[in-house]
Amino acid sequence: MLKVILSRLLQTIVVVFLLLTFTFFAVRQIPGNPFATEKATSPEEQAALEAYYGLDKPLFIQYVNYLGNIAQGDFGDSLAMKGRKVSTLISEAFPVSLKLGLISLCLGMGIGIPLGIIAALYHNRWQDYSAMIIAMAGICIVAFVLGPLFQLLIARPLSLLNVAGWNRGSDLLLPSITLCFGVAAYLARLTRGGMLDVLSQDYIRTARAKGVPTLQIITRHALRPALMPAVTFLGPAFASIITGSFVVENIFLVPGMGQHFVLGITSKDYNLVLGLVLFYGILMGIANLLSDIALIFMDPKLRS
Numbered sequence: 001m002l003k004v005i006l007s008r009l010l011q012t013i014v015v016v017f018l019l020l021t022f023t024f025f026a027v028r029q030i031p032g033n034p035f036a037t038e039k040a041t042s043p044e045e046q047a048a049l050e051a052y053y054g055l056d057k058p059l060f061i062q063y064v065n066y067l068g069n070i071a072q073g074d075f076g077d078s079l080a081m082k083g084r085k086v087s088t089l090i091s092e093a094f095p096v097s098l099k100l101g102l103i104s105l106c107l108g109m110g111i112g113i114p115l116g117i118i119a120a121l122y123h124n125r126w127q128d129y130s131a132m133i134i135a136m137a138g139i140c141i142v143a144f145v146l147g148p149l150f151q152l153l154i155a156r157p158l159s160l161l162n163v164a165g166w167n168r169g170s171d172l173l174l175p176s177i178t179l180c181f182g183v184a185a186y187l188a189r190l191t192r193g194g195m196l197d198v199l200s201q202d203y204i205r206t207a208r209a210k211g212v213p214t215l216q217i218i219t220r221h222a223l224r225p226a227l228m229p230a231v232t233f234l235g236p237a238f239a240s241i242i243t244g245s246f247v248v249e250n251i252f253l254v255p256g257m258g259q260h261f262v263l264g265i266t267s268k269d270y271n272l273v274l275g276l277v278l279f280y281g282i283l284m285g286i287a288n289l290l291s292d293i294a295l296i297f298m299d300p301k302l303r304s
Contacts, residue, residue, distance in 0.1 A: 076271035
């Protein structure tokens with residue numbers, strides 16, 4: 001098990017390094033000047049700003065200097081928000097995105113896994129077809145369509161829910177439901193496929209022939225192996241909910257990390273974009289590692 005964990009950690013380090021390197025050189029290709037504002041900036045002022053942030057040096061020197069800063073835990077200063085550290089911006093916004101992501105993931109699991117189990121138990125019946133239609137709708141209808149629909153059809157008629165904002169506990173509801181739909185849809189399909197495969201095994205047929213109740217067959221014999229594809233998906237799903245929530249966060253005006261990602265791209269804030277990409281890469285690696293550890297505990301054959 002330790003060997004597997006060390007191997008995954010090494011893979012994560014390599015992937016994050018390559019991701020950071022690619023992003024560093026890619027963001028430099030964005031047209032425009034990060035110091036351009038509505039008010040004209042003189043060439044002298046622009047040169048002074050570039051010298052202050054080290055942007056006047058050759059690109060490779062900037063890259064080496066940035067890696068040195070990262071090694072010391074310094075993500076640099078934001079170019080768009082003067083006087084603010086990128087690490088400070090992330091530490092302030094990440095708890096909001098994490099809270100939204102955890103609630104969305106729990107909702108997705110609570111909807112998707114039971115839906116997949118029901119679809120498998122009633123294979124090729126109306127329950128199966130209905131569950132898969134719902135799952136397909138969850139996959140096809142994207143968040144930037146669901147969000148405005150929920151605002152118009154649910155939040156607007158109900159005074160208990162705000163159309164947008166982050167002031168009350170109820171403001172969590174609509175963004176979380178919007179984010180959970182895609183996760184629930186994939187989990188339903190994966191759970192259904194895994195459950196159908198397990199239910200066709202000989203030992204399940206033997207248990208049924210012996211008169212073991214269906215509920216006991218599911219909970220004690222079928223559920224754990226059937227959920228392995230879903231558990232494999234949960235790690236990347238959790239990271240993707242947090243990293244991909246910037247669309248939903250902007251629709252519902254949630255003060256999470258999404259606002260900084262949009263700001264970083266539109267204002268050409270190199271340090272902010274790099275800091276977010278690095279943070280997201282590490283988060284994805286940790287989520288995948290936890291998913292692999294869960295699979296090892298679920299399947300003893302993976303421990304060798």
